Amino acid sequence: MKLDGTLIAAFGRQYEVRTTTGEILLCVPRGKKSVFACGDRVKVGVTGPGQGVIDKLEERSSLLYRSDAWRQKLIAANATQVVLVVATEPSFSDEFLSRCLCAAESQHLKTLIVLNKADISAGLENSRALLAPFAALGYPILELSALGDVDALRERLVGETSLLVGQSGMGKSTLTNALIPEARAQTREISEVLDTGKHTTTFARLYPLPEGGGIIDSPGMQTFGLAHLDAEALEASFREFRPYVGQCRFRDCRHDAEPGCALQTAAEAGQIDPRRLRQFLMFRHECEQAKRQAQGW
Ligand SMILES: Nc1nc2c(ncn2[C@@H]2O[C@H](COP(=O)(O)OP(=O)(O)OP(=O)(O)O)[C@@H](O)[C@H]2O)c(=O)[nH]1
Numbered sequence: 001m002k003l004d005g006t007l008i009a010a011f012g013r014q015y016e017v018r019t020t021t022g023e024i025l026l027c028v029p030r031g032k033k034s035v036f037a038c039g040d041r042v043k044v045g046v047t048g049p050g051q052g053v054i055d056k057l058e059e060r061s062s063l064l065y066r067s068d069a070w071r072q073k074l075i076a077a078n079a080t081q082v083v084l085v086v087a088t089e090p091s092f093s094d095e096f097l098s099r100c101l102c103a104a105e106s107q108h109l110k111t112l113i114v115l116n117k118a119d120i121s122a123g124l125e126n127s128r129a130l131l132a133p134f135a136a137l138g139y140p141i142l143e144l145s146a147l148g149d150v151d152a153l154r155e156r157l158v159g160e161t162s163l164l165v166g167q168s169g170m171g172k173s174t175l176t177n178a179l180i181p182e183a184r185a186q187t188r189e190i191s192e193v194l195d196t197g198k199h200t201t202t203f204a205r206l207y208p209l210p211e212g213g214g215i216i217d218s219p220g221m222q223t224f225g226l227a228h229l230d231a232e233a234l235e236a237s238f239r240e241f242r243p244y245v246g247q248c249r250f251r252d253c254r255h256d257a258e259p260g261c262a263l264q265t266a267a268e269a270g271q272i273d274p275r276r277l278r279q280f281l282m283f284r285h286e287c288e289q290a291k292r293q294a295q296g297w
């Protein structure tokens, strides 16, 4: 018998699948290669009590992943929104934020930036200043405290499948726990099973929201490689570049030091943030380098 289900947790080569009949099955993929991500819709065959095998992967509406020259790491499938969690402390990287936004834009997903730990007022002004260029680009920003009232966030999640991403320690798990009471119990259970005593998120998990939709909590990351995006995709994922793309004097302009570059001109005139243009050039350099490394140059 084949059941339809959603992959709700991915740990190593094992997956938890919630079937449309409400059962939770611990599943392994059929065949050697596991290419599944949290959020995937699958067909499973039941092989024993609480156990199954994944037979088929349904088409994905979106796929978020990070990559370097050698590896791709799937983060989540079928998300409709990316919630980028930053905090007043520890300090966060605006470059990391740009990377996540590129990944989200390249999959045409909605985005929301959450500035967490707003109760720690010492870091507030600094964080707001770091976020100001993103606010100017039209990215919505929500200030809150995961230890306080999270209703404003809850409203933004209804009907969406939201992936929470962020650097380690920004408070993703605390937010998940605030939004989904059962999540707390699960975190505790897992850390008891793994006997780590720590509550650091080590794998992605999808939690359904009582109001409809769901959230995917993912392990905190320190890097977000975009090696899978080529120059054109990167260009398109910097939303403020779009009016200038194709306007440079040279068709094959690298937006670096060419005369008549529309992006450089816009940066000099303050129409786009020079910092974002530098980030673009850096990401593209990384992608090109990754490609060369992958080809063994
Ligand atoms: N003051 C304050 N502390 C918070 C808030 N949210 C989270 N914290 C604290 O920040 C620390 C990190 O929170 P976590 O939820 O574990 O962070 P995380 O992003 O899930 O971290 P990883 O699991 O490493 O990815 C914990 O000590 C939390 O109690 C907040 O709104 N205010």
Ligand SMILES: [Zn+2]
Pocket (backbone or CB within 6 Å): 248, 253, 254, 255, 256, 258, 260, 261, 262, 263, 264
């Ligand atoms: Zn140019």
